[in-house]
Amino acid sequence: DSGVTQTPKHLITATGQRVTLRCSPRSGDLSVYWYQQSLDQGLQFLIQYYNGEERAKGNILERFSAQQFPDLHSELNLSSLELGDSALYFCASSVGGGSMNTEAFFGQGTRLTVV
Amino acid sequence: GENVEQHPSTLSVQEGDSAVIKCTYSDSASNYFPWYKQELGKRPQLIIDIRSNVGEKKDQRIAVTLNKTAKHFSLHITETQPEDSAVYFCAASGRSNYQLIWGAGTKLIIKP
Numbered sequence: 001d002s003g004v005t006q007t008p009k010h011l012i013t014a015t016g017q018r019v020t021l022r023c024s025p026r027s028g029d030l031s032v033y034w035y036q037q038s039l040d041q042g043l044q045f046l047i048q049y050y051n052g053e054e055r056a057k058g059n060i061l062e063r064f065s066a067q068q069f070p071d072l073h074s075e076l077n078l079s080s081l082e083l084g085d086s087a088l089y090f091c092a093s094s095v096g097g098g099s100m101n102t103e104a105f106f107g108q109g110t111r112l113t114v115v
Numbered sequence: 116g117e118n119v120e121q122h123p124s125t126l127s128v129q130e131g132d133s134a135v136i137k138c139t140y141s142d143s144a145s146n147y148f149p150w151y152k153q154e155l156g157k158r159p160q161l162i163i164d165i166r167s168n169v170g171e172k173k174d175q176r177i178a179v180t181l182n183k184t185a186k187h188f189s190l191h192i193t194e195t196q197p198e199d200s201a202v203y204f205c206a207a208s209g210r211s212n213y214q215l216i217w218g219a220g221t222k223l224i225i226k227p
Contacts, residue, residue: 002158002160033214042204042217042218042219042220043159043204043217043220045214045215045217048214055214056209056214058214090158090159103149103161103164104149104161104215106158106159106160107158108157108158109158
């Protein structure tokens with residue numbers, strides 16, 4: 001167990017809908033990262049938050065947004081869903097002091113299926 | 116832009132033999148290079164990492180080497196075992212140091 005909790009584990013929804021994925025980082029970790037992993041693909045970095053503020057942005061679509069709350073949990077919102085958004089979404093956290101040169105701990109992921 | 120190239124995409128080795136996976140990075144400012152292992156259906160987990168002030172690091176059967184001049188680093192697994200079968204990802208810290216730049220992954224298959 002990495003200490004990073006993601007909910008839900010599985011999500012099935014229809015095209016055009018909106019979903020929210022939730023992530024609770026390890027106790028004491030200030031940084032949260034979101035990744036998308038499509039079937040048999042690599043890890044695509046979406047966005048990073050550090051202590052409530054957005055720190056880095058990757059290839060995140062405009063239909064996607066995220067935030068980190070004062071208690072440091074984070075939510076990833078996916079809207080106007082398309083079939084191609086079906087993927088495994090990982091959240092990771094690290095102590096980060098603003099720098100990504102420490103170990104990142106991944107959650108178990110949320111598998112999103114858009115039908 | 117910043118990128119990390121990882122080769123090969125698939126590697127099949129006989130159990131007991133060694134496996135080597137190579138990554139090349141583009142940003143000379145990168146200073147942290149972790150390797151993650153992802154077993155089928157599971158989350159990525161850190162197996163070893165190296166910082167730019169070190170040329171080599173070992174942990175039992177696993178070692179990582181770094182050549183800063185050539186901007187490449189490699190993962191070496193000796194005496195491979197069936198449980199080493201997984202996808203391995205390399206990464207390098209980005210210029211901003213706020214993110215990692217990931218390689219595309221190597222699927223390692225250990226043949227019995």
